[in-house]
Amino acid sequence: MAKVVLATTPAPLRTLDVGCGTGALLRLLAARLPGAVELVGVDAARGMVAAGRSLPDLDPRIQFIQATAERLPFREASFDLVVSTTSFDHWADQLQGLKECARMLRDDGRLVLADLFGDWLAPTTVLGRRGRTRTTRQASRLLIAAGFRDLRWQRLYNLGPLPLVQAVIAAR
Numbered sequence: 379m380a381k382v383v384l385a386t387t388p389a390p391l392r393t394l395d396v397g398c399g400t401g402a403l404l405r406l407l408a409a410r411l412p413g414a415v416e417l418v419g420v421d422a423a424r425g426m427v428a429a430g431r432s433l434p435d436l437d438p439r440i441q442f443i444q445a446t447a448e449r450l451p452f453r454e455a456s457f458d459l460v461v462s463t464t465s466f467d468h469w470a471d472q473l474q475g476l477k478e479c480a481r482m483l484r485d486d487g488r489l490v491l492a493d494l495f496g497d498w499l500a501p502t503t504v505l506g507r508r509g510r511t512r513t514t515r516q517a518s519r520l521l522i523a524a525g526f527r528d529l530r531w532q533r534l535y536n537l538g539p540l541p542l543v544q545a546v547i548a549a550r
């Protein structure tokens with residue numbers, strides 16, 4: 379994910395990670411981005427935010443804030459890069475979360491969103507994950523409805539021949 383992110387946006391000044399957990403991706407990015415000004419992680423879970431904040435030797439440019447994707451507590455156009463890894467599948471309102479990601483981005487900003495995506499996963503949304511998106515077609519429709527364009531899909535992790543984790547790179 380870090381490689382895809384850096385290939386997409388090699389020198390972001392302000393990065394937001396939505397559903398950041400304890401900030402593993404933010405720490406990797408911070409180590410590779412000496413020119414970055416801030417790397418902000420939001421997560422819905424208080425425990426994740428607390429665990430992230432308490433990690434030793436945390437880069438001072440990394441901040442953690444407890445918030446949800448559906449209601450991001452920042453002014454519009456605050457970031458030039460928004461990333462999210464295996465969190466989208468948990469969002470209660472995926473369209474609203476994507477709209478918030480779009481609102482966060484500057485005009486030339488990019489979203490890199492990675493999660494479980496694959497047509498073969500469609501049946502898994504019928505019972506346990508009703509209403510959630512797990513195919514690239516459904517997710518592309520939501521992204522466009524949220525204001526994104528120029529979508530580019532990239533496989534990150536396969537299960538044999540089947541795509542399991544894919545990233546979509548999108549412009550605002």
Ligand SMILES: C[S@@+](CC[C@H](N)C(=O)[O-])C[C@H]1O[C@@H](n2cnc3c(N)ncnc32)[C@H](O)[C@@H]1O
Pocket residue numbers: 396397398399400401402403420421422423426445446447448462463464465468469470
């Ligand atoms: C599987 S973890 C991934 C964490 C991290 N991105 C990583 O790759 O290590 C999913 C995270 O999404 C967070 N989450 C779930 N729903 C959320 C929402 N609506 N808004 C923000 N974060 C959410 C969870 O609290 C959890 O930390």
